[in-house]
Amino acid sequence: MTAAALTGEVARPISVRRGGPAAPAAWLAAAACVVVIAVMGAPMALSFLASIKTPASAVPPTYLPQALSLENYAKVVNFQAGLASYVANSGLVALMTITACIALGAPAGYALARFAMRGKEVAFLALLAPIMIPYQALLTPLYLDFAKVGLVNTHVGLAIVHTILQLPFSVYLMRNSFEGIPREIEEAAMIDGASAWRRLTRVFLPLAAPAIVTVALFAFITSWNEFLAALIFMSRETSFTVPILLVSVRAGHHGAVDWGALQASVVISIIPCLVVYLMLQRYYMSGLLAGAVK
Protein backbone atom coordinates (compact mmCIF):
# COMPACT_ATOMS: atom_id res chain seq x y z
CA MET A 1 0.00 0.00 0.00
CA THR A 2 1.23 3.45 -0.77
CA ALA A 3 0.55 7.06 -0.05
CA ALA A 4 -1.11 7.21 -3.44
CA ALA A 5 -4.33 6.27 -1.67
CA LEU A 6 -5.07 9.88 -1.01
CA THR A 7 -2.69 11.88 -3.12
CA GLY A 8 -3.27 9.62 -6.07
CA GLU A 9 -0.10 9.93 -8.13
CA VAL A 10 -0.65 6.53 -9.62
CA ALA A 11 -3.66 6.12 -11.81
CA ARG A 12 -4.98 2.60 -11.41
CA PRO A 13 -7.45 1.29 -13.93
CA ILE A 14 -9.59 -0.42 -11.31
CA SER A 15 -13.03 0.68 -12.27
CA VAL A 16 -13.74 -0.88 -15.57
CA ARG A 17 -15.55 1.57 -17.75
CA ARG A 18 -18.60 0.36 -19.52
CA GLY A 19 -21.05 2.32 -21.60
CA GLY A 20 -18.97 5.42 -22.28
CA PRO A 21 -18.13 8.45 -20.21
CA ALA A 22 -21.65 9.78 -19.79
CA ALA A 23 -23.03 6.66 -18.12
CA PRO A 24 -25.76 7.59 -15.61
CA ALA A 25 -23.89 5.78 -12.83
CA ALA A 26 -20.95 8.16 -13.23
CA TRP A 27 -23.26 11.18 -12.94
CA LEU A 28 -24.91 9.67 -9.89
CA ALA A 29 -21.49 9.12 -8.29
CA ALA A 30 -20.46 12.69 -9.07
CA ALA A 31 -23.68 14.01 -7.51
CA ALA A 32 -23.06 11.85 -4.44
CA CYS A 33 -19.53 13.29 -4.17
CA VAL A 34 -20.91 16.83 -4.23
CA VAL A 35 -23.40 15.99 -1.47
CA VAL A 36 -20.64 14.37 0.63
CA ILE A 37 -18.40 17.41 0.19
CA ALA A 38 -21.24 19.73 1.24
CA VAL A 39 -22.19 17.71 4.32
CA MET A 40 -18.64 17.02 5.51
CA GLY A 41 -17.33 20.48 4.70
CA ALA A 42 -20.23 22.44 6.18
CA PRO A 43 -19.41 22.23 9.93
CA MET A 44 -15.94 23.77 9.62
CA ALA A 45 -17.12 26.31 7.03
CA LEU A 46 -20.04 27.37 9.26
CA SER A 47 -17.76 27.60 12.29
CA PHE A 48 -15.43 29.88 10.37
CA LEU A 49 -18.33 32.04 9.15
CA ALA A 50 -19.74 32.27 12.68
CA SER A 51 -16.36 33.37 14.00
CA ILE A 52 -16.31 36.45 11.76
CA LYS A 53 -19.85 37.59 12.59
CA THR A 54 -20.38 40.55 14.87
CA PRO A 55 -20.79 39.19 18.41
CA ALA A 56 -24.27 40.70 18.81
CA SER A 57 -25.63 38.72 15.84
CA ALA A 58 -25.02 35.25 17.35
CA VAL A 59 -28.66 34.94 18.50
CA PRO A 60 -30.85 34.26 16.57
CA PRO A 61 -28.45 32.40 14.29
CA THR A 62 -27.96 33.12 10.59
CA TYR A 63 -26.14 30.88 8.13
CA LEU A 64 -24.04 33.67 6.70
CA PRO A 65 -22.56 36.68 8.48
CA GLN A 66 -24.46 39.92 7.80
CA ALA A 67 -21.50 42.06 8.70
CA LEU A 68 -17.89 41.02 9.01
CA SER A 69 -16.02 41.58 12.23
CA LEU A 70 -12.86 40.38 13.92
CA GLU A 71 -14.23 41.27 17.34
CA ASN A 72 -14.55 37.60 18.35
CA TYR A 73 -10.88 37.06 17.60
CA ALA A 74 -9.94 40.18 19.53
CA LYS A 75 -11.76 38.73 22.55
CA VAL A 76 -9.87 35.44 22.28
CA VAL A 77 -6.54 37.25 21.90
CA ASN A 78 -7.15 38.93 25.25
CA PHE A 79 -8.76 35.96 26.98
CA GLN A 80 -7.36 35.35 30.48
CA ALA A 81 -3.60 34.83 30.18
CA GLY A 82 -3.81 35.82 26.49
CA LEU A 83 -3.99 33.73 23.33
CA ALA A 84 -0.26 34.17 22.69
CA SER A 85 0.56 32.38 25.93
CA TYR A 86 -1.73 29.41 25.16
CA VAL A 87 -0.39 29.05 21.63
CA ALA A 88 3.17 29.34 22.94
CA ASN A 89 2.48 26.61 25.52
CA SER A 90 1.00 24.26 22.92
CA GLY A 91 3.73 25.06 20.42
CA LEU A 92 6.51 24.49 22.91
CA VAL A 93 5.07 21.19 24.14
CA ALA A 94 4.62 20.06 20.52
CA LEU A 95 8.19 21.06 19.66
CA MET A 96 9.56 19.13 22.63
CA THR A 97 7.46 16.10 21.69
CA ILE A 98 8.73 16.22 18.10
CA THR A 99 12.33 16.54 19.27
CA ALA A 100 12.00 13.66 21.74
CA CYS A 101 10.32 11.38 19.19
CA ILE A 102 13.12 11.93 16.68
CA ALA A 103 15.99 11.93 19.21
CA LEU A 104 14.79 8.70 20.82
CA GLY A 105 13.11 7.05 17.84
CA ALA A 106 15.77 7.50 15.13
CA PRO A 107 18.74 5.89 16.96
CA ALA A 108 16.51 3.06 18.19
CA GLY A 109 15.17 2.50 14.69
CA TYR A 110 18.75 2.53 13.36
CA ALA A 111 19.88 -0.12 15.85
CA LEU A 112 16.85 -2.28 15.08
CA ALA A 113 17.36 -1.99 11.34
CA ARG A 114 21.11 -2.43 11.11
CA PHE A 115 22.71 -4.08 14.14
CA ALA A 116 23.01 -7.77 14.82
CA MET A 117 21.91 -7.97 18.44
CA ARG A 118 20.70 -10.85 20.56
CA GLY A 119 17.32 -10.06 22.10
CA LYS A 120 16.69 -7.31 19.59
CA GLU A 121 13.11 -8.30 18.85
CA VAL A 122 12.28 -8.47 22.56
CA ALA A 123 13.59 -4.92 22.95
CA PHE A 124 11.51 -3.89 19.94
CA LEU A 125 8.38 -5.33 21.57
CA ALA A 126 9.24 -3.46 24.77
CA LEU A 127 9.39 -0.23 22.79
CA LEU A 128 6.00 -1.01 21.21
CA ALA A 129 4.47 -1.91 24.60
CA PRO A 130 3.01 1.55 25.23
CA ILE A 131 0.54 0.88 22.39
CA MET A 132 -1.01 -1.93 24.39
CA ILE A 133 -1.25 0.01 27.65
CA PRO A 134 -3.77 2.87 27.39
CA TYR A 135 -1.94 6.03 28.44
CA GLN A 136 -5.10 7.08 30.26
CA ALA A 137 -4.29 4.38 32.83
CA LEU A 138 -0.76 5.72 33.39
CA LEU A 139 -1.86 9.25 34.21
CA THR A 140 -2.46 8.56 37.92
CA PRO A 141 1.07 7.26 38.71
CA LEU A 142 2.66 9.81 36.35
CA TYR A 143 0.78 12.60 38.11
CA LEU A 144 2.04 11.45 41.51
CA ASP A 145 5.64 11.12 40.21
CA PHE A 146 5.53 14.47 38.45
CA ALA A 147 4.12 16.15 41.56
CA LYS A 148 7.11 14.84 43.52
CA VAL A 149 9.72 16.19 41.11
CA GLY A 150 7.91 19.38 40.17
CA LEU A 151 6.92 18.44 36.61
CA VAL A 152 3.21 19.21 37.02
CA ASN A 153 2.26 22.39 35.16
CA THR A 154 5.46 22.26 33.11
CA HIS A 155 5.95 21.94 29.37
CA VAL A 156 8.45 19.12 29.89
CA GLY A 157 5.98 17.08 31.92
CA LEU A 158 3.24 17.25 29.31
CA ALA A 159 5.74 16.65 26.48
CA ILE A 160 6.81 13.44 28.26
CA VAL A 161 3.21 12.18 28.23
CA HIS A 162 2.82 13.10 24.55
CA THR A 163 6.09 11.31 23.75
CA ILE A 164 4.79 8.15 25.47
CA LEU A 165 1.85 8.30 23.05
CA GLN A 166 3.92 8.82 19.93
CA LEU A 167 7.22 6.99 20.53
CA PRO A 168 6.16 3.45 19.48
CA PHE A 169 4.95 4.73 16.12
CA SER A 170 8.17 6.75 15.70
CA VAL A 171 10.44 3.77 16.41
CA TYR A 172 8.40 1.55 14.12
CA LEU A 173 8.45 4.02 11.26
CA MET A 174 12.16 4.81 11.59
CA ARG A 175 13.04 1.10 11.64
CA ASN A 176 10.97 0.49 8.51
CA SER A 177 12.51 3.43 6.74
CA PHE A 178 16.13 2.53 7.66
CA GLU A 179 15.56 -1.06 6.58
CA GLY A 180 14.66 0.23 3.12
CA ILE A 181 18.05 1.93 2.64
CA PRO A 182 20.41 -0.20 0.50
CA ARG A 183 23.25 -1.83 2.46
CA GLU A 184 25.77 -0.83 -0.22
CA ILE A 185 25.45 2.83 0.77
CA GLU A 186 26.28 2.05 4.39
CA GLU A 187 29.15 -0.26 3.43
CA ALA A 188 30.68 2.48 1.31
CA ALA A 189 30.62 4.79 4.32
CA MET A 190 32.15 2.03 6.46
CA ILE A 191 35.04 1.58 4.05
CA ASP A 192 35.61 5.33 4.31
CA GLY A 193 36.02 4.75 8.03
CA ALA A 194 32.83 6.47 9.21
CA SER A 195 31.81 5.55 12.76
CA ALA A 196 28.35 4.15 13.50
CA TRP A 197 27.22 7.52 14.85
CA ARG A 198 28.55 9.29 11.78
CA ARG A 199 26.82 6.78 9.50
CA LEU A 200 23.55 7.48 11.31
CA THR A 201 23.79 11.25 11.15
CA ARG A 202 25.46 11.66 7.75
CA VAL A 203 24.08 8.75 5.75
CA PHE A 204 20.92 7.37 7.28
CA LEU A 205 19.14 10.46 8.57
CA PRO A 206 19.35 12.42 5.31
CA LEU A 207 18.13 9.38 3.36
CA ALA A 208 15.27 8.85 5.80
CA ALA A 209 14.14 12.48 5.65
CA PRO A 210 10.59 11.58 4.54
CA ALA A 211 10.13 9.29 7.55
CA ILE A 212 11.42 12.01 9.86
CA VAL A 213 8.93 14.48 8.40
CA THR A 214 6.18 11.91 9.01
CA VAL A 215 7.30 11.33 12.61
CA ALA A 216 7.37 15.08 13.25
CA LEU A 217 3.98 15.61 11.61
CA PHE A 218 2.24 12.94 13.71
CA ALA A 219 3.96 14.13 16.88
CA PHE A 220 2.77 17.67 16.19
CA ILE A 221 -0.84 16.71 15.52
CA THR A 222 -1.02 14.39 18.55
CA SER A 223 0.55 16.90 20.90
CA TRP A 224 -1.36 19.96 19.64
CA ASN A 225 -4.70 18.16 20.03
CA GLU A 226 -4.17 16.04 23.16
CA PHE A 227 -6.76 16.84 25.80
CA LEU A 228 -6.92 14.55 28.86
CA ALA A 229 -3.31 14.79 30.04
CA ALA A 230 -3.32 18.55 29.44
CA LEU A 231 -6.53 18.79 31.48
CA ILE A 232 -4.99 16.90 34.41
CA PHE A 233 -1.38 18.13 34.34
CA MET A 234 -1.82 21.76 33.33
CA SER A 235 -4.01 23.16 36.08
CA ARG A 236 -2.69 26.71 36.15
CA GLU A 237 -4.18 29.30 33.81
CA THR A 238 -0.72 30.31 32.59
CA SER A 239 0.18 26.73 31.65
CA PHE A 240 -3.03 25.90 29.71
CA THR A 241 -2.64 24.56 26.19
CA VAL A 242 -4.98 25.40 23.31
CA PRO A 243 -7.49 22.52 23.88
CA ILE A 244 -7.88 23.66 27.50
CA LEU A 245 -8.28 27.25 26.30
CA LEU A 246 -11.28 26.09 24.25
CA VAL A 247 -13.01 24.63 27.28
CA SER A 248 -12.29 27.75 29.35
CA VAL A 249 -13.66 30.02 26.63
CA ARG A 250 -16.89 28.05 26.73
CA ALA A 251 -17.03 28.27 30.50
CA GLY A 252 -16.69 32.04 30.01
CA HIS A 253 -16.89 34.56 32.79
CA HIS A 254 -20.48 34.57 33.92
CA GLY A 255 -21.84 31.19 32.84
CA ALA A 256 -23.31 32.44 29.57
CA VAL A 257 -21.50 30.97 26.56
CA ASP A 258 -19.87 33.52 24.25
CA TRP A 259 -20.56 31.59 21.05
CA GLY A 260 -18.69 33.95 18.75
CA ALA A 261 -15.52 33.81 20.83
CA LEU A 262 -15.89 30.03 21.13
CA GLN A 263 -16.03 29.56 17.35
CA ALA A 264 -13.09 31.94 16.91
CA SER A 265 -11.03 29.81 19.30
CA VAL A 266 -12.17 26.61 17.57
CA VAL A 267 -10.97 28.06 14.25
CA ILE A 268 -7.65 29.08 15.80
CA SER A 269 -7.16 25.56 17.19
CA ILE A 270 -8.00 23.91 13.86
CA ILE A 271 -5.93 26.01 11.46
CA PRO A 272 -2.41 24.75 12.32
CA CYS A 273 -3.57 21.14 11.90
CA LEU A 274 -5.20 21.79 8.54
CA VAL A 275 -2.21 23.76 7.28
CA VAL A 276 0.44 21.16 8.18
CA TYR A 277 -1.79 18.34 6.97
CA LEU A 278 -2.57 19.92 3.60
CA MET A 279 1.08 20.86 3.08
CA LEU A 280 2.40 17.42 4.04
CA GLN A 281 -0.54 15.25 2.99
CA ARG A 282 1.61 12.63 1.31
CA TYR A 283 3.76 12.12 4.41
CA TYR A 284 0.68 11.90 6.58
CA MET A 285 -0.88 9.21 4.42
CA SER A 286 2.29 7.13 4.22
CA GLY A 287 2.52 7.21 8.01
CA LEU A 288 -1.14 6.38 8.50
CA LEU A 289 -1.00 3.39 6.18
CA ALA A 290 2.27 2.12 7.67
CA GLY A 291 1.02 2.50 11.22
CA ALA A 292 -2.49 1.19 10.97
CA VAL A 293 -2.54 -1.78 8.67
CA LYS A 294 0.95 -3.13 8.18
Added chain:
Amino acid sequence: MKRRGASQHWQGWLFMAPALVFVGVFVMIPLGQLLQTSLTDKSLLGGGKFIGFANYWRIWNDAGFWRALAFTAKYTIVLTPILMGLGFALALLTFENKPLKRLTRTIVFLPVVIGLSSSSLLWFWLLDEQVGLLNKLLVDLRVINQPIVWFVSADLAFWAVVISITWKVVGFGMVLFVSGIQSINPDILEAAVMDGAGYWGRVRLIILPLTRRVLLLTTLVSAIGSMLAFDQFYIMTAGGPRGQTFTAVYWIYQNSFVSFKLGYGAALSIVLTLIILVFSTTQIALTARSAES
Protein backbone atom coordinates in the same frame (compact mmCIF):
# COMPACT_ATOMS: atom_id res chain seq x y z
CA MET B 1 33.82 -9.93 10.20
CA LYS B 2 33.26 -11.58 13.55
CA ARG B 3 34.88 -8.73 15.43
CA ARG B 4 32.69 -6.20 13.72
CA GLY B 5 29.64 -8.20 14.70
CA ALA B 6 30.75 -8.11 18.33
CA SER B 7 31.36 -4.37 18.32
CA GLN B 8 28.04 -3.80 16.56
CA HIS B 9 26.37 -5.66 19.38
CA TRP B 10 27.11 -3.17 22.14
CA GLN B 11 26.87 -0.19 19.84
CA GLY B 12 23.37 -1.23 18.87
CA TRP B 13 22.32 -1.33 22.51
CA LEU B 14 23.87 2.08 22.99
CA PHE B 15 21.65 3.46 20.22
CA MET B 16 18.59 1.80 21.71
CA ALA B 17 19.33 2.76 25.30
CA PRO B 18 17.71 6.22 25.37
CA ALA B 19 14.37 4.93 24.03
CA LEU B 20 14.47 1.86 26.31
CA VAL B 21 15.26 3.99 29.35
CA PHE B 22 12.44 6.37 28.44
CA VAL B 23 9.89 3.56 28.15
CA GLY B 24 11.23 1.99 31.34
CA VAL B 25 11.03 5.17 33.38
CA PHE B 26 7.80 6.61 32.02
CA VAL B 27 5.78 3.50 31.12
CA MET B 28 7.04 0.37 32.91
CA ILE B 29 7.81 1.90 36.33
CA PRO B 30 4.50 3.86 36.38
CA LEU B 31 2.73 0.64 35.45
CA GLY B 32 4.30 -1.03 38.50
CA GLN B 33 3.36 1.96 40.64
CA LEU B 34 -0.18 1.74 39.29
CA LEU B 35 -0.42 -1.87 40.44
CA GLN B 36 1.02 -0.95 43.82
CA THR B 37 -1.25 2.09 44.28
CA SER B 38 -4.27 -0.03 43.36
CA LEU B 39 -3.64 -2.06 46.53
CA THR B 40 -3.71 1.01 48.79
CA ASP B 41 -6.24 3.57 49.98
CA LYS B 42 -4.15 6.46 48.67
CA SER B 43 -5.87 9.79 48.14
CA LEU B 44 -4.43 13.16 47.22
CA LEU B 45 -4.56 14.14 50.89
CA GLY B 46 -2.43 11.19 51.93
CA GLY B 47 -3.26 7.63 52.88
CA GLY B 48 -1.44 4.91 51.03
CA LYS B 49 -2.06 2.14 53.54
CA PHE B 50 -1.92 -1.35 52.05
CA ILE B 51 -5.47 -2.68 51.87
CA GLY B 52 -4.97 -5.75 49.68
CA PHE B 53 -7.63 -6.30 47.06
CA ALA B 54 -10.24 -4.16 48.80
CA ASN B 55 -10.35 -1.69 45.88
CA TYR B 56 -11.03 -4.52 43.45
CA TRP B 57 -13.86 -5.79 45.64
CA ARG B 58 -15.23 -2.28 45.64
CA ILE B 59 -15.20 -2.21 41.84
CA TRP B 60 -17.25 -5.38 41.90
CA ASN B 61 -19.95 -3.51 43.85
CA ASP B 62 -19.54 -0.14 42.12
CA ALA B 63 -22.77 0.22 40.13
CA GLY B 64 -21.46 3.48 38.66
CA PHE B 65 -18.45 1.73 37.13
CA TRP B 66 -20.50 -1.07 35.59
CA ARG B 67 -22.95 1.46 34.21
CA ALA B 68 -20.04 3.45 32.70
CA LEU B 69 -18.54 0.26 31.27
CA ALA B 70 -21.89 -0.82 29.80
CA PHE B 71 -22.36 2.66 28.34
CA THR B 72 -18.86 2.54 26.79
CA ALA B 73 -19.64 -0.90 25.33
CA LYS B 74 -22.93 0.37 23.90
CA TYR B 75 -21.15 3.39 22.42
CA THR B 76 -18.51 1.13 20.82
CA ILE B 77 -21.04 -1.39 19.52
CA VAL B 78 -23.26 1.29 17.97
CA LEU B 79 -20.50 3.54 16.62
CA THR B 80 -18.10 0.98 15.13
CA PRO B 81 -20.47 -0.47 12.47
CA ILE B 82 -21.57 3.06 11.52
CA LEU B 83 -17.97 4.18 11.06
CA MET B 84 -16.92 1.05 9.18
CA GLY B 85 -20.06 0.90 6.99
CA LEU B 86 -19.99 4.57 6.04
CA GLY B 87 -16.21 4.49 5.65
CA PHE B 88 -16.46 1.54 3.28
CA ALA B 89 -19.30 3.16 1.31
CA LEU B 90 -17.26 6.36 0.97
CA ALA B 91 -14.23 4.32 -0.12
CA LEU B 92 -16.30 2.60 -2.83
CA LEU B 93 -17.54 6.00 -3.96
CA THR B 94 -14.15 7.73 -4.07
CA PHE B 95 -11.36 5.17 -4.60
CA GLU B 96 -10.71 6.13 -8.22
CA ASN B 97 -8.08 8.80 -8.69
CA LYS B 98 -10.22 11.36 -10.47
CA PRO B 99 -10.12 15.01 -9.42
CA LEU B 100 -13.63 15.18 -7.92
CA LYS B 101 -13.17 11.93 -6.03
CA ARG B 102 -9.78 12.96 -4.70
CA LEU B 103 -11.26 16.25 -3.54
CA THR B 104 -14.07 14.37 -1.81
CA ARG B 105 -11.53 12.17 -0.01
CA THR B 106 -9.54 15.19 1.14
CA ILE B 107 -12.63 16.98 2.50
CA VAL B 108 -13.90 13.84 4.25
CA PHE B 109 -10.48 13.27 5.83
CA LEU B 110 -9.90 16.83 7.11
CA PRO B 111 -11.77 16.37 10.44
CA VAL B 112 -9.50 13.42 11.30
CA VAL B 113 -6.50 15.71 11.79
CA ILE B 114 -8.22 18.29 14.02
CA GLY B 115 -8.56 17.92 17.78
CA LEU B 116 -11.40 16.07 19.49
CA SER B 117 -11.86 19.08 21.75
CA SER B 118 -12.21 21.34 18.69
CA SER B 119 -14.69 19.06 16.93
CA SER B 120 -16.69 18.47 20.12
CA LEU B 121 -17.08 22.20 20.77
CA LEU B 122 -17.89 22.78 17.11
CA TRP B 123 -20.75 20.27 17.33
CA PHE B 124 -21.79 21.47 20.78
CA TRP B 125 -22.46 24.78 19.05
CA LEU B 126 -24.08 23.32 15.89
CA LEU B 127 -26.47 21.27 18.04
CA ASP B 128 -27.40 24.02 20.49
CA GLU B 129 -31.15 24.64 20.68
CA GLN B 130 -30.83 28.43 20.54
CA VAL B 131 -27.84 29.26 18.36
CA GLY B 132 -27.17 25.91 16.66
CA LEU B 133 -27.33 25.94 12.88
CA LEU B 134 -28.17 22.23 12.60
CA ASN B 135 -31.36 22.79 14.56
CA LYS B 136 -32.10 25.88 12.45
CA LEU B 137 -31.53 23.93 9.23
CA LEU B 138 -33.81 21.09 10.32
CA VAL B 139 -36.53 23.56 11.32
CA ASP B 140 -36.15 25.53 8.07
CA LEU B 141 -36.41 22.31 6.06
CA ARG B 142 -39.56 21.40 8.06
CA VAL B 143 -37.95 18.16 9.26
CA ILE B 144 -38.74 19.14 12.84
CA ASN B 145 -41.19 21.71 14.25
CA GLN B 146 -39.00 23.06 17.01
CA PRO B 147 -35.31 22.80 17.87
CA ILE B 148 -34.14 19.55 19.46
CA VAL B 149 -32.70 20.00 22.94
CA TRP B 150 -29.94 17.38 22.63
CA PHE B 151 -28.25 17.38 25.99
CA VAL B 152 -31.17 17.01 28.41
CA SER B 153 -31.81 13.36 27.52
CA ALA B 154 -29.20 10.62 27.77
CA ASP B 155 -30.43 9.04 24.52
CA LEU B 156 -30.29 12.24 22.50
CA ALA B 157 -26.95 13.19 24.06
CA PHE B 158 -25.61 9.76 23.07
CA TRP B 159 -26.67 10.29 19.46
CA ALA B 160 -25.32 13.83 19.45
CA VAL B 161 -21.89 12.44 20.31
CA VAL B 162 -22.25 9.60 17.77
CA ILE B 163 -23.08 12.11 15.03
CA SER B 164 -20.17 14.38 15.87
CA ILE B 165 -17.69 11.50 16.11
CA THR B 166 -18.93 10.00 12.84
CA TRP B 167 -18.19 13.32 11.15
CA LYS B 168 -14.83 13.50 12.91
CA VAL B 169 -13.38 10.05 12.17
CA VAL B 170 -15.28 8.45 9.26
CA GLY B 171 -12.43 9.56 6.97
CA PHE B 172 -9.95 7.36 8.86
CA GLY B 173 -11.61 4.11 7.81
CA MET B 174 -12.33 5.47 4.35
CA VAL B 175 -8.67 6.20 3.61
CA LEU B 176 -7.51 2.78 4.79
CA PHE B 177 -10.24 1.06 2.77
CA VAL B 178 -9.35 3.12 -0.31
CA SER B 179 -5.75 1.95 -0.08
CA GLY B 180 -7.00 -1.62 0.35
CA ILE B 181 -9.23 -1.40 -2.72
CA GLN B 182 -6.51 0.28 -4.77
CA SER B 183 -4.07 -2.51 -4.01
CA ILE B 184 -6.37 -5.10 -5.60
CA ASN B 185 -4.94 -6.30 -8.90
CA PRO B 186 -7.04 -4.59 -11.61
CA ASP B 187 -6.79 -7.72 -13.77
CA ILE B 188 -8.96 -9.60 -11.28
CA LEU B 189 -11.68 -6.98 -11.54
CA GLU B 190 -11.46 -6.89 -15.31
CA ALA B 191 -11.74 -10.66 -15.46
CA ALA B 192 -14.85 -10.48 -13.28
CA VAL B 193 -16.41 -8.00 -15.66
CA MET B 194 -15.64 -10.33 -18.57
CA ASP B 195 -17.41 -13.07 -16.66
CA GLY B 196 -20.44 -10.81 -16.43
CA ALA B 197 -20.18 -9.73 -12.80
CA GLY B 198 -22.12 -6.52 -12.12
CA TYR B 199 -21.03 -3.72 -9.78
CA TRP B 200 -22.45 -5.30 -6.60
CA GLY B 201 -21.15 -8.69 -7.65
CA ARG B 202 -17.64 -7.27 -7.87
CA VAL B 203 -18.02 -5.54 -4.48
CA ARG B 204 -19.34 -8.68 -2.77
CA LEU B 205 -17.20 -11.33 -4.44
CA ILE B 206 -13.91 -9.52 -4.99
CA ILE B 207 -13.50 -6.22 -3.16
CA LEU B 208 -14.91 -7.32 0.21
CA PRO B 209 -12.99 -10.62 0.48
CA LEU B 210 -9.72 -9.06 -0.71
CA THR B 211 -9.92 -6.16 1.75
CA ARG B 212 -10.98 -8.34 4.69
CA ARG B 213 -7.70 -7.92 6.56
CA VAL B 214 -7.80 -4.12 6.32
CA LEU B 215 -11.46 -4.16 7.37
CA LEU B 216 -10.71 -6.31 10.39
CA LEU B 217 -7.71 -4.30 11.56
CA THR B 218 -9.44 -0.96 11.06
CA THR B 219 -12.44 -2.24 13.00
CA LEU B 220 -10.19 -3.21 15.92
CA VAL B 221 -8.28 0.09 15.92
CA SER B 222 -11.56 1.96 15.78
CA ALA B 223 -13.17 -0.12 18.56
CA ILE B 224 -10.18 0.38 20.87
CA GLY B 225 -10.45 4.13 20.29
CA SER B 226 -14.14 4.08 21.21
CA MET B 227 -13.54 1.99 24.34
CA LEU B 228 -11.19 4.75 25.54
CA ALA B 229 -13.56 7.64 24.74
CA PHE B 230 -13.30 10.62 27.06
CA ASP B 231 -12.84 14.07 25.43
CA GLN B 232 -16.11 14.11 23.50
CA PHE B 233 -18.22 13.17 26.54
CA TYR B 234 -16.35 15.45 28.92
CA ILE B 235 -16.96 18.37 26.56
CA MET B 236 -20.40 17.64 25.11
CA THR B 237 -22.32 15.93 27.93
CA ALA B 238 -20.12 16.30 31.04
CA GLY B 239 -21.29 12.77 31.88
CA GLY B 240 -24.88 13.97 32.19
CA PRO B 241 -27.75 14.03 32.40
CA ARG B 242 -27.66 12.41 35.87
CA GLY B 243 -24.38 10.62 35.19
CA GLN B 244 -25.87 8.52 32.41
CA THR B 245 -23.14 9.23 29.85
CA PHE B 246 -19.99 8.53 31.85
CA THR B 247 -17.54 6.36 29.91
CA ALA B 248 -15.01 4.03 31.55
CA VAL B 249 -12.12 6.51 31.20
CA TYR B 250 -14.38 9.31 32.40
CA TRP B 251 -15.27 7.26 35.49
CA ILE B 252 -11.57 6.78 36.22
CA TYR B 253 -10.97 10.50 35.75
CA GLN B 254 -13.83 11.31 38.15
CA ASN B 255 -12.50 9.00 40.84
CA SER B 256 -8.81 9.88 40.45
CA PHE B 257 -8.83 13.57 39.68
CA VAL B 258 -12.19 14.91 40.86
CA SER B 259 -12.72 12.86 44.04
CA PHE B 260 -8.96 12.21 44.39
CA LYS B 261 -9.50 8.54 45.28
CA LEU B 262 -6.17 7.65 43.66
CA GLY B 263 -5.94 4.10 44.99
CA TYR B 264 -9.40 3.27 43.75
CA GLY B 265 -8.76 5.06 40.44
CA ALA B 266 -5.61 2.96 40.02
CA ALA B 267 -7.58 -0.27 40.50
CA LEU B 268 -10.11 0.92 37.90
CA SER B 269 -7.23 1.72 35.52
CA ILE B 270 -5.84 -1.80 35.90
CA VAL B 271 -9.23 -3.31 35.05
CA LEU B 272 -9.54 -1.07 31.99
CA THR B 273 -5.99 -1.91 30.88
CA LEU B 274 -6.79 -5.63 31.03
CA ILE B 275 -9.94 -5.12 28.93
CA ILE B 276 -8.03 -3.12 26.32
CA LEU B 277 -5.22 -5.68 26.34
CA VAL B 278 -7.63 -8.32 25.02
CA PHE B 279 -8.43 -6.10 22.03
CA SER B 280 -4.86 -5.00 21.31
CA THR B 281 -3.31 -8.46 21.54
CA THR B 282 -5.94 -9.66 19.07
CA GLN B 283 -4.94 -6.79 16.81
CA ILE B 284 -1.23 -7.55 17.05
CA ALA B 285 -1.78 -11.30 16.55
CA LEU B 286 -3.81 -10.55 13.42
CA THR B 287 -1.18 -8.15 12.12
CA ALA B 288 1.60 -10.67 12.73
CA ARG B 289 -0.28 -13.52 11.11
CA SER B 290 -1.21 -11.52 8.03
CA ALA B 291 2.38 -10.30 7.72
CA GLU B 292 3.48 -13.94 7.44
CA SER B 293 1.00 -14.87 4.75
